[in-house]
Amino acid sequence: MSEPPHYELATIDLVLIGVYFLVVLGIGIRLAGKNHSAEDYFLAGRGMIWPLIGVSLFASNISSTTLIGLAGDAYDKGISVFNYEWMASVVLVIFAFFILPFILRSQVFTLPEFLEKRFDGRLRLYFSGLTLFLNIIVDTAGSLFAGALLMKLVFPELDIAVTIAVLAVVAGLYTIAGGLAAVIYTDALQTILLLIGAVVISVTAFQEVGGWSGMTEGIDSAQLSLIRPLGDPGVPWLGLLTGVPLLGFYFWCTNQFMAQRVLSAKNVNHGRWGVIFAAFLKLPVLFLMVLPGTMAIHLFPGLPDPNLVYPTLMFELLPAGLLGLVMAGFVAALMSQIDSTLNAASTLVTMDFVRRWKPDLDGATLMKVGRWVTGGFMVLAALWAPMIENFASLFQYLQMVLSYTVPPIVAAYVAGAFWKGANARGAWMGVLWGTGAGLVLFLFVGVTGWIDLHFLYVGPILFVISMAVLVIVSRSGPPPTEEKQALVWTKEFYRAESRELAEMPWWQSYRLWSVLLLISTGALVWVFA
Known part of the structure; x- marks a missing residue:
């Protein structure tokens, strides 16, 4: 097996990355003075509008772990990994129709x-305890590890634990200072950089590989299909019909770090x-972040680790200056998930x-507690993140x-x-029995391997x-x-809501946009089935 490649950044690249770090830290410091209560700090005063909510949700989901995981899995197993992304459309429509209004009205x-x-x-x-565990062990640690993988390509002499610690401190500082408002506003900036980087890499890789015919040449058709047979790894x-919706429902509808927006x-x-x-925003992910992994099969065969696919695309295809901008986008994605999970974990502990x-604690005191908790979880995530190196695939780990x-x-x-x-x-006993069964299955499937069972079948059971x-x-x-x-x-x-919607302009109906979303999703899946 070959050694991972090593790359160097030009001065302009380093300057652009440094400017980005200063900007996001400045946003956190500027917003710190506007937080006067727990509601301001943890929920941005409950005053966010839909474009910022949507962009922030997308930015926190399409993090560095997702960028690395999607391209790596497409390189290793095929584009079926995109099933996690399009299923989000179905799950979010269900969330908008049936659950979201009750959560918001309960305040x-x-x-x-x-x-x-x-x-x-x-x-x-x-x-709350389970979510804290998952936020730190899965979400924050995964993002830190993904960022460290990228940095190690540039600075191979750095210890991965040290790199993770530096990234954790930077992300933690502006989150501690500015709270959820800082997270959402920096997410807006991060999404712009992220999409610029993803578009440039996707277009460049497409040209380098020789277009669609060049990408598909010599590739097993199964690797370009979303619908896979029962034995697919x-x-x-x-698993797509049963396991993926369950994971999607947790992630989008019940996970604090996503739902907090x-x-x-x-x-x-x-x-x-x-x-x-x-x-x-999730639908173009197939072309911007999944298919580049397929193109990399031709461009960079024999990479020692699927997690290196997206970083290699960045360093090999982009010129100086543009590489710095895209690196800033990648670091932006990293920061987006870290700041989200740290803020969510702080909210859970505090509230x-x-x-x-x-x-009897007042809002200002609760806000101070939240800042201390954010710092503590930042340290815990940094300590655990190096352990993820023991897993074959970052996305599989998640x-x-x-x-x-x-x-x-x-x-x-x-x-x-x-x-x-x-x-x-009934709910409590269901959780106890389900958790106990999960521990048993983890022992027999995940630890000892005595039972051969795909993890997407574990969830439905x-x-x-x-x-x-x-x-x-x-x-x-x-x-x-x-x-x-x-x-x-x-x-x-539903009937009462229909009467309310009848009094609104047609273009403001979430039901209309939900139908258009599902039609678009179905068409995309049909084309790549």
Whole structure:
């Protein structure tokens, strides 16, 4: 196996990257003085409009881990990895229709807090603790590791742990200072840089490989197909129908670091428009971030690690100056997910634990606590990130961890959103049984390998176990109170909403844009099926 390549940055590249760091730090410092309460710091005063929400959702999702993971998986297994991206459109439409309005109208700070309103405090504490674990071990650590991979190509003599520590400090500083507002405004800048970089790399690689015919020449047609057979190691079709939607539902509908942007919306309409806008932005990802991995099969065969595909495309194809701009975009993507997860983790600890134990603390004190917590989690993520080097694929690491941990919570959210009979004891027992089953499966599948089971099948199995226990226990106990049942979607709610939409201009209807989104998604999947 060959050694990873080594590259050098020109002076102009280093200057552009340095300017970017100064700009985002300046934004954080400038916004720090505008935070006067916990609502200002954690939810940007609940005044965000839909373009910023949509762009921020996209930027935090298409992070450096996704850039590296999508291109690497396309290089190694084929474009079926894009199934995670287009499925987001379906999931976000479901979120906008059935769940988002109840979350926003409940005026919660966190998604675990919403679970308490629907069920009880046990689920809130459990889910908050689980989300904290996933935010640090999966999301923040994964982004730090992805950034360190890129930096190691430029500075191979640097220890990966030291590189991760430096990246963590930079991202943590402006997040600590500016809170969610700093995260969202820097995300807007980061998205522009990210898309410029992705477009330039995609177009350049397409030209270098000789166009569409050059890209497909000698490539197994299976690598250019989204719908794969049951035995496919990447995304088998049954896993696409069952496992991918579960992971998508967790990520977009219940994950605090994504949903926090929606919680900052000035009203329900802006929240809905924002998530639909983010879903539209996901569709070009196939051409900008997945297919370049396929092109790299021709351009750079035999890379020792799939995680090196996207960084290699950057350094090999881009000239000085432009490379610095694209590097800034890549670092922007890195910072976007790190700042998001750090802010979300800080919100969870402060609002779900500290405020619960110290309800008399005022907003300014809670904001100070949140800043200290952000710094602490920044350190923890930096310590764990080097461990990810032991996994074969960064994207595989991210999806595997989620498959074993999140299905019980997804079951609780789904039952709570659509079934009035789901009660607190049923939801709690469903989570306990599902979590226990997840530990058993992880032992037999993930650790010992005694059972050969694709991770996309693990999630549905745990979901069914959790849901079955939830239904059985709920039916054997008293129904929830009317206050809790009011958080369940009903036909009456739909009719009332239809009357409200009838009074709005047609182009403001989220339902219309949802239909157009689903049609666009279906057409794209059909072409590459």
